[in-house]
Amino acid sequence: MASRDGQDRVQTAGRLVSRSVSIPPTALRDVLRLDRPIHAAVTAPDGPTVVASGSAATATAEGADRFAGIRDTATTVYETVDDDSVPDGARPRFVGGFAFHDRHERAHPWDDFPGAWFALPSVQIVLGEDGGWITATGNRDERSPSEIVATAESVRDGLVSGGPAEETPGVSSVVRETTLEEWTEQLEGALSRIDAGDIEKVALAQTLRANLEAQFPLASVIERLGETYPDCFLFALRPGAGYTEPTHSGEQAPPVPTFFGASPERLVTKAGDTVRTGALASTVGRGDTETEDDRLADRLRTDEKFQREHRVVVESIREQLTPVARNVQTGSRTVRRLDSVQHLYTPIEATATADHVLAVVTALHPTPAVGGLPPDVALETIRNTETFDRGWYAAPVGWFDEEGDGTFAVGIRSAVGEDREATLFAGNGIVADSDPVAEWEEVQLKYEPILDALR
Numbered sequence: 001m002a003s004r005d006g007q008d009r010v011q012t013a014g015r016l017v018s019r020s021v022s023i024p025p026t027a028l029r030d031v032l033r034l035d036r037p038i039h040a041a042v043t044a045p046d047g048p049t050v051v052a053s054g055s056a057a058t059a060t061a062e063g064a065d066r067f068a069g070i071r072d073t074a075t076t077v078y079e080t081v082d083d084d085s086v087p088d089g090a091r092p093r094f095v096g097g098f099a100f101h102d103r104h105e106r107a108h109p110w111d112d113f114p115g116a117w118f119a120l121p122s123v124q125i126v127l128g129e130d131g132g133w134i135t136a137t138g139n140r141d142e143r144s145p146s147e148i149v150a151t152a153e154s155v156r157d158g159l160v161s162g163g164p165a166e167e168t169p170g171v172s173s174v175v176r177e178t179t180l181e182e183w184t185e186q187l188e189g190a191l192s193r194i195d196a197g198d199i200e201k202v203a204l205a206q207t208l209r210a211n212l213e214a215q216f217p218l219a220s221v222i223e224r225l226g227e228t229y230p231d232c233f234l235f236a237l238r239p240g241a242g243y244t245e246p247t248h249s250g251e252q253a254p255p256v257p258t259f260f261g262a263s264p265e266r267l268v269t270k271a272g273d274t275v276r277t278g279a280l281a282s283t284v285g286r287g288d289t290e291t292e293d294d295r296l297a298d299r300l301r302t303d304e305k306f307q308r309e310h311r312v313v314v315e316s317i318r319e320q321l322t323p324v325a326r327n328v329q330t331g332s333r334t335v336r337r338l339d340s341v342q343h344l345y346t347p348i349e350a351t352a353t354a355d356h357v358l359a360v361v362t363a364l365h366p367t368p369a370v371g372g373l374p375p376d377v378a379l380e381t382i383r384n385t386e387t388f389d390r391g392w393y394a395a396p397v398g399w400f401d402e403e404g405d406g407t408f409a410v411g412i413r414s415a416v417g418e419d420r421e422a423t424l425f426a427g428n429g430i431v432a433d434s435d436p437v438a439e440w441e442e443v444q445l446k447y448e449p450i451l452d453a454l455r
């Protein structure tokens, strides 16, 4: 397909037809245990879970225009889809994610991850509280609608509920790939730029390599994350699975790298003209007792460094929304408690003026919670300081539909799992007064969700 920079790509089965069957309330774990390859799965605490098995079309894009590139490609694909008889909630969605940086290097573990990748599932499973749908999509010149329905029915019939929890792989060793000395040096560099007034805030990250005792197993790891983080956005994305022609029968999962995680941070949900986002920034650990926990939360609420770090994010998000939304409302700030950390959180709502969630994603990525301020100098500082490529870490992951509605999370508390290895990513917002040792310890707390799910 022709593209703005020659790098946007679409692969598709041709002119498409979708048909769906409804299913009763079903657990994500039962879907992940289907005898079919899983290409992508994204959950939201207040929205549907969307799982892609196989792809009837994939869209990829590179560079600064990757958001618009994906949108253009999806529009072209949607024009070919006959899904008029499919209920709104069951219509096929594009599920995938983006790289953090405009120029992204495809070095290990990101070899299989382009600048952007989205799949329109050949089999899509949407799960909601009251039930869900299986939607099959295929080439309408080659398969009749009743054959497409038969595919959806056979997937429905393969769903088995319950069964014992599957084994997590176990972690044999971990290596923090940035040493405390390197980190201290990196932070001192960033702090001197803050002192000089070049930047107000920058989020710097590190990696940790976990060697696993068995092959990385998607189902059990996502299941474990879901148990501990029911209020987070769970995601698992496998762009390396590429494009697969829709098939009728089950297939084994392809042995490809998986970007996965349990993110507490919504980038945006757009539903009609309602836009929901939020600022999540400033972190303390959890206490061993309730009193200690509350004392730490009080520090978050009162300490000037935490206030400043959070305020910068709220103000910037309000400003970033200006080109795509009006009537921006900031809710009250609360403390968000997770298993290993507590954060300051401010919900933000607005009325969309943009007609597509990807326009809002373009405006919001990256927020200073994962980038910094001013954005360009902070991004250049990240590039010049970090010794690894962020790949898709801290970047938008989620789904959108034909109406331009959708949900994206920020891909933090995340890792790439492949074979017997997982590479974990975590970072911190650095402002004046940040202390290298305290920040080093805070990063370890942010690795814990993924480490726990692998152990």
Ligand SMILES: C=C(O[C@H]1C=CC=C(C(=O)O)[C@@H]1O)C(=O)O
Binding pocket: 203, 205, 265, 280, 281, 282, 283, 343, 368, 369, 370, 394, 412, 413, 425, 426, 427, 428, 429, 430, 446
């Ligand atoms: C960059 C990360 O967290 C961000 C989100 C919440 C709190 C943060 C902090 O307090 O530093 C970070 O800005 C990460 O988890 O890798």
